[in-house]
Amino acid sequence: MLIIPVKEGESIDKALKRFKRKFDKTGALKSLRSRQAFIKPSVKN
Numbered sequence: 001m002l003i004i005p006v007k008e009g010e011s012i013d014k015a016l017k018r019f020k021r022k023f024d025k026t027g028a029l030k031s032l033r034s035r036q037a038f039i040k041p042s043v044k045n
Contacts, residue, residue: 002019002022002026
């Protein structure tokens with residue numbers, strides 16, 4: 001789970017931008033999409 005502390009005086013837009021950047025770097029969405037359906041090991045090769 002990603003936690004982005006919002007700094008004092010920081011706009012929500014900037015905090016969201018930092019969150020999105022951090023989310024992209026972790027590769028969470030890529031791993032979720034790959035787990036959506038099971039692919040047999042024989043088919044992966």
